[in-house]
Amino acid sequence: MLGFMMAIVVGSGIVNAIHPPSNVEPIDPTTLHLGGEFAESNLGAIREADGSLTVRMVADQYAFVPDCVEIAADTPIKFRLTSIDVVHGFLLPATNVNTMVVPGFVAEVRTRFERPGVYRMPCNEFCGPGHHGMWARVNVVPKEQFGASTPARRTACAQQ
Ligand code: CUA
Numbered sequence: 001m002l003g004f005m006m007a008i009v010v011g012s013g014i015v016n017a018i019h020p021p022s023n024v025e026p027i028d029p030t031t032l033h034l035g036g037e038f039a040e041s042n043l044g045a046i047r048e049a050d051g052s053l054t055v056r057m058v059a060d061q062y063a064f065v066p067d068c069v070e071i072a073a074d075t076p077i078k079f080r081l082t083s084i085d086v087v088h089g090f091l092l093p094a095t096n097v098n099t100m101v102v103p104g105f106v107a108e109v110r111t112r113f114e115r116p117g118v119y120r121m122p123c124n125e126f127c128g129p130g131h132h133g134m135w136a137r138v139n140v141v142p143k144e145q146f147g148a149s150t151p152a153r154r155t156a157c158a159q160q
Pocket of ligand 1: 060061062087088089123124125126127128130131132134
């Protein structure tokens, strides 16, 4: 891990980049599946008491789990991601969301989608031979429609 951080400093010259706010929360990548925040039953979009949505995803070689999440437009969204193996990237084109997903840490990013639509999310960090096929999608639906969708649909939206 240290070696990895040093490489960033040398490569970019931007000292702040070594402590991105999204990567300060440690988590044990070897026990993710055993329970806690990133257990399978907690993945996908969950409505918080304040009406916002929290989306939890796990990155691995070579997929995001879940590979599609359904969320509501015009709603505060918080993505929380972690990796079980190597460094992946999480990029949502046309938004402010672009973060590295580093094993051992939770990456957290906040955004909001004003309009419904389908956003394809490429893995944005080379992570091995399957990198170019590592995609996930976010389906942004109108608020009213999201309220009616089932928890299963929020984590396994139909491919389009
Ligand atoms: Cu995962 Cu590139």
